[in-house]
Amino acid sequence: MSGATGPGLVTGRLVRLAGGRVSVRVGPRSVAVGAVAAAVVLVGAVVSMTTGEFPLTLAEVGETLVGQGSRATEFVVLTLRLPRLLLAIGVGAALAVSGAVLQSLSRNVLGSPDVIGFTTGASTGALVAIIVLGAGTLGTSVGALVGGLVTALFVVALAAGRGTQGLRMVLIGIGIGAALLAVNSWLITTAQLQTAVDAQAWLLGDLGNRGWPQVVALGVVLVLLLPVLFGWARRLALLELGDRPAGALGVDVGRTRTVLLLGAVGLAAASVAAAGPIPFLALAAPQIARSLTRAATPVLLPSALVGAALLVVSDLAVTRLFAPVPLPVGIATGLVGGLYLVALLVRLWRGSPT
Amino acid sequence: MTRLHAQDVTLGYEGRTVARDLAVAIPDDSFTVIVGPNACGKSTLLAALARVLAPTAGTVVLDGASIASYRSKEVARRLGLLPQTATAPGGITVGDLVARGRYPHQQLLKQWSDADEAAVAEAMTLTNVADLAPRLVDELSGGQRQRVWLAMALAQETPILLLDEPTTYLDIAHQVDVLELCARLHGDLGRTLVAVLHDLNQAARYATHLIALGPGGVVAAEGPPAEVLTEELVTDVYGLACRVVPDPETGTPMVVPRRPLRSREASADGVVRADG
Amino acid sequence: MVVDAPSSGQAPPGQRTGPPGVAGSATRAVGLLALVGIALLVLLVSIGIGSRDIGLAQSWSLLWGDPGGMAGDTSGTEAAIVRDLRVPRGLLALAVGAALGVSGAVMQGLSRNPLADPGLLGVNAGASALVVVAIGVFGVGTITGYVWFGLVGAALAMFVVHLLGATGRSSGTPERLVLAGSAVTAVLIALVNAALVLTPSTFDAFRFWNLGSLSGRRLDVLLTVAPFLAVGIVGALAMARALDTLALGDRAGQALGLDVERTRVLAGAVVTVLAGAATAAVGPIAFLGLAVPHVVRGIVGPTHRWLLPYTAVLGAIVLLVADVVGRVVAPPGEIQVGVTTAVLGVPVFVALCRRRRLVGV
Numbered sequence: 008m009s010g011a012t013g014p015g016l017v018t019g020r021l022v023r024l025a026g027g028r029v030s031v032r033v034g035p036r037s038v039a040v041g042a043v044a045a046a047v048v049l050v051g052a053v054v055s056m057t058t059g060e061f062p063l064t065l066a067e068v069g070e071t072l073v074g075q076g077s078r079a080t081e082f083v084v085l086t087l088r089l090p091r092l093l094l095a096i097g098v099g100a101a102l103a104v105s106g107a108v109l110q111s112l113s114r115n116v117l118g119s120p121d122v123i124g125f126t127t128g129a130s131t132g133a134l135v136a137i138i139v140l141g142a143g144t145l146g147t148s149v150g151a152l153v154g155g156l157v158t159a160l161f162v163v164a165l166a167a168g169r170g171t172q173g174l175r176m177v178l179i180g181i182g183i184g185a186a187l188l189a190v191n192s193w194l195i196t197t198a199q200l201q202t203a204v205d206a207q208a209w210l211l212g213d214l215g216n217r218g219w220p221q222v223v224a225l226g227v228v229l230v231l232l233l234p235v236l237f238g239w240a241r242r243l244a245l246l247e248l249g250d251r252p253a254g255a256l257g258v259d260v261g262r263t264r265t266v267l268l269l270g271a272v273g274l275a276a277a278s279v280a281a282a283g284p285i286p287f288l289a290l291a292a293p294q295i296a297r298s299l300t301r302a303a304t305p306v307l308l309p310s311a312l313v314g315a316a317l318l319v320v321s322d323l324a325v326t327r328l329f330a331p332v333p334l335p336v337g338i339a340t341g342l343v344g345g346l347y348l349v350a351l352l353v354r355l356w357r358g359s360p361t
Numbered sequence: 362m363t364r365l366h367a368q369d370v371t372l373g374y375e376g377r378t379v380a381r382d383l384a385v386a387i388p389d390d391s392f393t394v395i396v397g398p399n400a401c402g403k404s405t406l407l408a409a410l411a412r413v414l415a416p417t418a419g420t421v422v423l424d425g426a427s428i429a430s431y432r433s434k435e436v437a438r439r440l441g442l443l444p445q446t447a448t449a450p451g452g453i454t455v456g457d458l459v460a461r462g463r464y465p466h467q468q469l470l471k472q473w474s475d476a477d478e479a480a481v482a483e484a485m486t487l488t489n490v491a492d493l494a495p496r497l498v499d500e501l502s503g504g505q506r507q508r509v510w511l512a513m514a515l516a517q518e519t520p521i522l523l524l525d526e527p528t529t530y531l532d533i534a535h536q537v538d539v540l541e542l543c544a545r546l547h548g549d550l551g552r553t554l555v556a557v558l559h560d561l562n563q564a565a566r567y568a569t570h571l572i573a574l575g576p577g578g579v580v581a582a583e584g585p586p587a588e589v590l591t592e593e594l595v596t597d598v599y600g601l602a603c604r605v606v607p608d609p610e611t612g613t614p615m616v617v618p619r620r621p622l623r624s625r626e627a628s629a630d631g632v633v634r635a636d637g
Numbered sequence: 638m639v640v641d642a643p644s645s646g647q648a649p650p651g652q653r654t655g656p657p658g659v660a661g662s663a664t665r666a667v668g669l670l671a672l673v674g675i676a677l678l679v680l681l682v683s684i685g686i687g688s689r690d691i692g693l694a695q696s697w698s699l700l701w702g703d704p705g706g707m708a709g710d711t712s713g714t715e716a717a718i719v720r721d722l723r724v725p726r727g728l729l730a731l732a733v734g735a736a737l738g739v740s741g742a743v744m745q746g747l748s749r750n751p752l753a754d755p756g757l758l759g760v761n762a763g764a765s766a767l768v769v770v771a772i773g774v775f776g777v778g779t780i781t782g783y784v785w786f787g788l789v790g791a792a793l794a795m796f797v798v799h800l801l802g803a804t805g806r807s808s809g810t811p812e813r814l815v816l817a818g819s820a821v822t823a824v825l826i827a828l829v830n831a832a833l834v835l836t837p838s839t840f841d842a843f844r845f846w847n848l849g850s851l852s853g854r855r856l857d858v859l860l861t862v863a864p865f866l867a868v869g870i871v872g873a874l875a876m877a878r879a880l881d882t883l884a885l886g887d888r889a890g891q892a893l894g895l896d897v898e899r900t901r902v903l904a905g906a907v908v909t910v911l912a913g914a915a916t917a918a919v920g921p922i923a924f925l926g927l928a929v930p931h932v933v934r935g936i937v938g939p940t941h942r943w944l945l946p947y948t949a950v951l952g953a954i955v956l957l958v959a960d961v962v963g964r965v966v967a968p969p970g971e972i973q974v975g976v977t978t979a980v981l982g983v984p985v986f987v988a989l990c991r992r993r994r995l996v997g998v
Contacts, residue, residue, distance in 0.1 A: 016456040182986045185924040189979035192848040251444040254413035257437025257465035303453030345823030
């Protein structure tokens with residue numbers, strides 16, 4: 008690094024490498040928020056690996072990870088705890104980035120995948136798999152993936168062609184989502200009680216009873232889509248100025264929108280397939296990240312880290328505080344997210360006149 | 362010679378046609394001003410020239426090739442646009458917003474060069490918003506905000522600059538400031554400027570080339586303001602009776618609207634009628 | 638004193654030109670009467686249709702309590718079916734449909750947000766929460782029993798939302814109410830889900846309430862909620878002019894002499910009463926309150942004086958038709974009205990979103 012200078016006109020610090028051939032602007036607050044969130048994830052990881060019904064020391068966990076543990080520790084660490092932890096991190100990051108991109112594209116806080124019907128559609132797919140086809144965990148994931156993608160394509164196709172305005176997409180998404188929600192409730196009433204209870208549990212969003220197949224599938228999707236979305240984030244920031252100003256600055260508006268939309272939908276569908284429709288995370292994590300970093304642009308990486316941190320902590324809370332009752336993590340994110348929003352609103356409105 | 366012209370373009374939104382078979386050429390090194398009554402398609406034409414609106418028929422040609430055939434960033438390095446409706450994201454600072462104008466010159470791993478810094482600083486100095494750099498755009502007055510957007514377009518450093526009503530929201534002193542700045546960009550810095558203006562007298566004073574669009578998006582007249590701006594044209598295009606006299610300051614044509622006969626008598630009596 | 642010219646306020650789009658086909662007040666009034674006629678016709682049809690079909694003429698005479706028109710010795714049973722089951726059910730559908738439509742229209746006018754739906758203010762979540770309490774804690778098992786709990790729950794949730802929205806210096810702006818509503822909803826839904834996941838028996842009863850349905854609602858349900866619905870609808874109609882003025886924006890409204898704060902509070906109360914009572918009676922029915930006002934705006938424009946009555950009648954028709962369809966499509970069972978409203982309403986709504994330039998409120 009050849010030095011970091013703070014330009015006087017623009018905010019953020021400038022990092023220049025390789026004699027100025029590489030120069031990147033970073034916001035100090037974004038770095039701080041990202042670092043804190045990453046630290047929270049790390050601490051959460053340590054706690055979740057070492058505590059629980061079978062307390063382990065950090066050394067035991069380490070030995071098991073490099074293949075030197077006993078059969079018991081291998082089962083606890085590699086089969087129970089590690090996949091669950093990785094899934095929490097992956098799902099949190101995927102939902103947060105998906106929400107950040109969609110909120111920015113639709114220029115509407117309500118434009119998150121859970122509001123505009125994508126996650127409801129994924130749930131419909133999963134319910135059909137559980138109730139109608141009697142599928143297991145993997146079949147449910149496939150059903151969710153198909154349901155989510157089909158719904159998204161449907162919404163986008165219906166909203167497109169008439170000037171892809173954000174508001175129109177949000178409206179149509181809410182409409183489709185409302186219909187699917189009713190269909191979901193109806194599917195649940197048609198099932199036997201035990202199947203209905205299983206389906207309801209899936210609908211709440213849970214990280215339990217999942218394993219390596221889900222982790223690997225989600226991991227592949229993340230590796231494919233996250234770099235694309237991060238790479239296109241600057242164009243996303245320009246789109247927030249409006250379609251015409253962005254076009255005048257050299258952004259190919261139509262293509263940018265399509266790429267970002269497909270990426271965001273893919274992330275949302277994959278995370279619902281892996282863990283069920285975990286509420287509030289896609290809506291709240293980007294908002295939290297944006298208000299903490301005080302950035303005027305969508306901050307995808309900090310959002311991803313905040314999302315991961317939120318889900319890791321929430322999952323710890325439901326599994327450790329309420330053990331042995333198996334509460335799904337979706338209840339915690341809904342409760343914590345809702346209370347956080349209440350607190351945020353009260354603080355915000357105490358301070359400002361609007 | 363012209364780097365930018367529209368060949369028989371038909372323009373519209375969602376099935377509603379605003380202008381049909383419009384042919385317009387922007388002379389190189391000119392300060393072209395487009396005037397015309399409300400809803401005659403001035404902004405639409407400007408958007409098509411800047412490639413942010415695709416014509417339903419015809420082509421816009423930039424440097425000898427169809428503008429649609431260029432990469433978006435390449436177009437944005439050759440021409441800039443100050444649009445009428447732009448929304449600043451909440452919580453953005455003035456400096457950061459102006460810096461967005463540098464996007465076409467940047468790459469993923471080269472986000473801020475010395476040239477970027479210099480261009481932003483110059484644009485902000487020219488538009489007189491340098492002191493505002495750390496302020497939030499949300500906090501500015503309408504006039505300040507308009508100058509910030511203008512600075513963003515300037516920071517793009519394009520040889521051709523399209524401005525859609527750059528004087529909106531400005532008081533008369535700032536209007537003159539902006540137009541003088543445009544004249545300097547054109548005269549001293551050699552940029553080609555295209556602006557949509559409402560004030561005919563300002564258009565006549567600053568333009569080197571005037572394009573008057575009539576209702577229904579047809580070119581009613583074009584050429585040097587002194588030749589184009591006549592009483593007949595104003596009556597034709599706006600339906601307004603007027604006199605055209607020389608501007609006492611510059612000698613350019615100055616449009617003085619006539620009053621309808623009835624009102625004139627009323628003022629002569631020293632009575633203002635309430636019913637108009 | 639600043640007097641804005643009307644054109645400089647936020648003129649509601651569509652009002653200037655007016656939708657084609659609807660010329661003046663006379664045409665609109667005739668249209669409204671025609672709609673009322675259709676509503677009555679649908680009511681008669683709904684009384685006739687079911688596992689036992691009854692003719693239109695017989696329905697008409699039975700509606701007025703005259704069993705003489707009935708032939709055959711089954712008349713006693715049929716009269717009982719009609720009087721005890723189908724008539725209350727049909728009337729309840731009309732009343733609830735009207736209430737949901739009007740509450741949606743008022744909510745959208747109040748918040749100037751075309752996405753606004755009474756559900757956003759926490760009504761459904763509040764009603765759900767107390768119904769769960771009713772089932773789980775008090776062992777309530779009847780629909781009539783749920784009604785009071787639903788009503789109180791909806792009112793409590795709305796009260797908290799308004800309280801939260803009014804925190805701070807300037808109170809109760811629409812955006813705040815919607816945000817506060819979504820926050821309160823999230824908390825309540827999480828609590829409801831936790832309760833359901835822990836007690837499967839409660840869940841078993843709740844899953845049927847949670848899908849809006851008219852089946853099994855008798856006269857007592859109708860009588861319980863009718864006063865609330867009547868007060869709410871009359872209140873909404875009385876506020877039509879105030880809502881029109883509010884649609885021009887807070888400042889323009891004030892300049893025209895409107896007490897903006899008071900209008901907001903009253904309109905919020907109207908939405909609470911209507912949506913709360915409707916949800917208490919039949920369970921959550923999404924979408925009707927959101928979609929019907931949009932459709933009506935496409936027909937009569939955004940003026941509340943016409944928007945509200947049209948919405949009331951059309952909402953009533955939509956809910957009743959949806960109920961009839963649900964009873965007919967899958968004999969011998971029936972599909973709950975919450976499902977049919979959504980499935981029938983969505984294509985209309987999507988088509989509207991696509992066809993029209995989006996009309997703001």
